[in-house]
Amino acid sequence: MAKSRHGKAPKTDKADTADGVAAQAKYAGEVQSTSANVDYSLRRRTLLRDVRSGRVDVAEACDASPYLLSASRFHGEESTRRCPICRRENLWLVHYIFGEELRASAGQARNRAELAVLAREYRHIDVYVVEVCRGCAWNHVVEYFAVGRADAEAAITTNVTPLAARRSLTASHGLARDISRPRRTGITQR
Known part of the structure; x- marks a missing residue:
């Protein structure tokens, strides 16, 4: 076990992984993760430390919108x-979905069962998991992951950068021109 510069083993926040919040969602069938998970536990711990030390006001940390609280009632999953x-x-976990193919459904809260169905229908869906307390309105992003169909041509491996994934989506689906590369106009400068 690694030791800190003071010679003591670092403390771990066992509550962050107690119920597997940081674990990737597992879906049956043709659905697979299309990117690596992003865990926001370090940012969460920093905010909680700042609240406990008084650097951040509790009212600033407990600022869940009425829409988030409502989404936790209808689409949330109770955590342990x-x-x-x-x-x-x-705490309640709410999954928000985003993606170009979702159109009007982008930004909506969904439960895990609905995520599995949507992930089979679409090539790429970004999912943000937000934890929320219905009592004091505490909320924080816990995790990000992406899911989609296994036959999608975009970023199926976890070592593909977001820029490479966007280039792949743009090229394979005829979407808007990739702005990360200059456009060739055929005009040469002298």
Whole structure:
């Protein structure tokens, strides 16, 4: 085990992985993750440390919108973790979906069952998992992952950068021109 510069083993926040929040969603069938997971536990710990030390006001950290609270009621999944601020209620996990193919559905909250169905229909869906406390309105992004069909030509491996994935999507689907590369006009400068 690694030691800090003070010679002590670093503390770990066991609550962050207690119920597998940071674990990637597993879906049956042709669905697979199209990118690596992004875990926001370090940012979460920093915010909680700042709240406890008084650098950040509790009202600033507990600022969930009415829409997020409503989404937790209709689309959320109850977690086994207690709220780190009020410590009275369990946290709820809400999955928000984004993607070019989703059109009007982008930005909506969905539950895991709906995610599995959508992931089979679309090539790429970005999913942000937000934890929210219905009691004190604490909320924080917990995780990001992407899912989609296995036959998608875009970024199926986890070592593809977002820029490479965007170039691949642009080239294979005839979407708008990739602005990361200059356009060839056929005019030469002298």
